[in-house]
Amino acid sequence: MAVDRVERRSGREGADIFDLPTVRLRGRNVLALVLAPEFPMSDWFAAFDRQLNAAPGFFADRPIVADLRPALAEGGPQAIGLVLDTLALRDLKLIGVEGAEARHLAGTPWERLATRLHGRETTVETPEEDAAAEPAEPPAPAQTSLLIDRPVRSGQSVVFAEGDVTIVGSVSSGAEVLAGGSIHVYGALRGRAIAGLRAGAGARIFCRKLEAELVGVDTLYRTAEHWGPALHGRSVQVLCDRGSLRLSAFD
């Protein structure tokens, strides 16, 4: 904010005035948080307390403006004192109110609060978790495999770009499995399987019984008519070999 300089020079006040030093006033822009408690108050304060507990540091030494419009609209003037008292119980630094007139505050302990604050609305990121207040937990290791313990039915689609997919059961005709890494099917593979969305050509597909409609690794794919009946029903792995897709039986 611009630095205001107020010079008090009014010649009539007396000679000693000129002897006093000029008071320099400085301005400061700080972010005040606007809280607008709503009815039912118990719910609103319960929700607010949860946020407060999650991030106590966020509200510390932060000027608070109470927006009394919802309280006034639903609870009338007598609700105002109650709302302000309840906010103050939480050790918040109230500097002013909005949506209420000075007459509403007259006679309450809150009559000194400003009722006409200037300033613009800005958005504030609501803190989810206060990193400073709570010991930072080590981030959970990213999940790199997905285990599916039931058959993948026709019309279902399993997409797991983060890593390998293991299916204990069959993949039905008309179902599809897409994995960032390799795909393991402990059952019959009758639908589509595409591996290596992320791992690329190093990924493989393994199945106990190959009856698939289509298999693919990285950017290569083959439909059932390409591999013919010789591999049908056998235990097979599919891999990229020097730029082409190779299917080989285990047995």
Next chain:
Amino acid sequence: MSTVMVVTSGKGGVGKTTSSASLGAALAQRGQNVVLVDFDVGLRNLDLIMGAERRVVFDLVNVIQGDAKLPQALIRDKRLETLSLLPASQTRDKDALTEEGVGRVIEELKERFDWIICDSPAGIEKGATLAMRYADLAVVVTNPEVSSVRDSDRIIGMLDSKTRRAEGGERVDKRLLLTRYDPVRAARGEMMKVDDVLEILAVPLLGIVMESPDVLTASNMGAPVTLHNPASPAAQAYTEAARRLLGEEIPVNQPAPRQGGLFSRLFGKKAAAA
């Protein structure tokens, strides 16, 4: 404790309505209080198969929309007093059904009946998803052919994801009813074999109903085959399936072609415990 059972398949013409009527009648013949609910709004058939088409006044849509009370819409079977029918509307379409309305009707039916059998329409759209929505148990009707098996597989996937139970972390109990099975054609390789179907669908077998003219005759006469011709193999298969639903352990016999020879051996397949 009543059971909500959906009879479903994905594909049309596999025998959902016939199976709903036959299983419902077989359960009612064993003293159970049964209601058959037709969810095929716009293409209703269950009333014809049950021979009740001349007695329909109000229907499922009327009850859902509050135009009629449930007892006004229920039609009691003339042959079996513990069997009732809640018909579908023929003049409306599936959009007349709402999830909330269906749930309300099913709750009300639970107070009156032991078995609420929901006859699903074909397809995977609103009618079929609402028929399965509140199910505790699903009978998946499948013919031994690849298109029917794949559609059933799709439906099983939906039973595992789109039902109330699935969304609540539970599972809908699923049983496979193989219908229109022809052992002669299966032996010739013109049809899928029972084991192949079971391997693909991985669902316990409730029963095998052979392709039989008795079923068609019974349908045209407006009677479930278990009532019209109880001695026929199809009726016996449905009756055994109903007993399995009631918890009896009866092995499922794989039908063999009558000509004997290679397939004359009967090999029993144990039904999954109900």
